[in-house]
Amino acid sequence: MAPNSLAAELVALGVALTAAVTLGAVWDSATGRRRFAYRGMILILCVAGAAGTGLIWLNRQVDAVPSWASLTVSGTPAAADPAAVPQRRRENGGHIETFTVAGPASGLTLTMYAYLPAVYQPGDGRRYPVIEALHGYPASPLQWLNGLDAITLLDEEIEAGRMAPTIVLFPYQTPKPSLDTECTNMAGGPQTETFLTADVPAFARATLPVRDDPGSWGLIGYSAGGFCASSLLLRHPGQYTAAASLSGYADPGIAVGDGSEHTTYDLTWRLRNLPVPAVSLYLACAKTDRTAMRAATDLSGLAKAPMTVTTAFVETGGHNAQTWSASARPAFGWLSARLARPVP
Known part of the structure; x- marks a missing residue:
């Protein structure tokens, strides 16, 4: 139970x-x-x-705590209950595989789920673009898969031709459900940024048929994951070419431990003080979500060439799953249009 x-x-x-x-x-x-x-x-x-x-x-x-073991001091998301992971939604649709990523660069060992599109056939030589999907706090990748029904969404968008067949990765962002990392490298704490931007891509390259050339990787996230997507895009433009932030913020809202939450992890500070990378950012939220709206307004106002920003707002709603569900479908399509296509 x-x-x-x-x-x-x-x-x-x-x-x-x-x-x-x-x-x-x-x-x-x-x-x-x-x-x-x-x-x-x-x-x-x-x-x-x-x-x-x-x-x-x-x-x-x-879905912040998928197993009782994850509540213990030694428990990690690697103990996620397999029964909580949704299976293939339709006979000819994509499916989810579960992996344990032991990160040599970050020192973290965390669970990751991967969506493989329906056209995927082991050993056929085809390689796919990749999107890393990041979750909020408190939450886990299972909210993407259960609450937001990402499998059905991706199946439908790919079948309709609005999205190219893509491998979507759903990694954990924290070793403990109670710890909010905001995808940062915390001073004296988890090196989550390194896990997501070095260990996860290295694992995917070694395990899955992914493309690894420029323009093949993107990011998407909701709430805290929205900040993560924007932050990792700006900090690692060599790894990612585009990101979609759903109700994300402009700063981590936590103490990283070295004051960088006020400088390099603050997205408005970065755009004011550091060179702007050649990346594309999609910012979506409800107009009634004041903090997310302020972040979208500030970031879109500060962005300049070669960076591009696209905004999409829903009239009603708030900082909740209904808004993220409504925003995710066009965001995935927008991302796919900016990523490389599958190759033989």
Whole structure:
């Protein structure tokens, strides 16, 4: 029974309801000090059950904790429950494969899922462009696959010809669900930027039929992953040629540990103070999402040649899965139009 399962939520709800009924039944059944002890214990069960129900419900929305092992000190996303990974949505569609990436450059070992398009055939010699899809916080790649139904989205866009057959990678961005790395190299902490920009591409080149020539790799992300996509694009223009940020921000919003959150990890600072790379950036959000709108306005205003920026806003919505789902489809198509095509 995984912590992001309906069964876990129902068990927590059952504990809360049972404790509430029991509390009413025994409220005046005991006398003396035992009465207060009974009331206190059952009240604690009520609160714990209610809190557990709420937390598990939230986890079911964002898939931040896919296994109980990932809650332990030693637990990592490598312990993700295989049953939580969606399978092929249709008989002739693409499918997901699961990998464990042991990163020699970063020292991180994390789970990564890969979408392989329907036309993929092992050993046929064809090589595909690549998109790294980055998740928010708190969340995991499973929100892309479950909540945002990325398999169906990619299948439909490729089948309709709006997107070339592409391998899409869904890596974890943190070794612990409670730690928000914002895809940075944290001082004294996880080197997530190195993992995503060095270890993941090296693993993909060695394991999957990916293109590795200029213009073949892109990025997409929502919320914190949106910041990640923009940040990694600007910091590694030799690896990535385009990125799409869905409700992303202009700075990491965390303490990296060396003050770089105010300089090189601040995207507006980079565009004001460092050479602008020849890359393409897609910024999408809801107009009611004030922080994301401000970031999109600031970044598009600061961008200059050879960098290009495309903006796309939805009138209503907020910082939520509905907005990201609506924005992801055109964003994937925009990315594909700027990436190299599959080659024999």
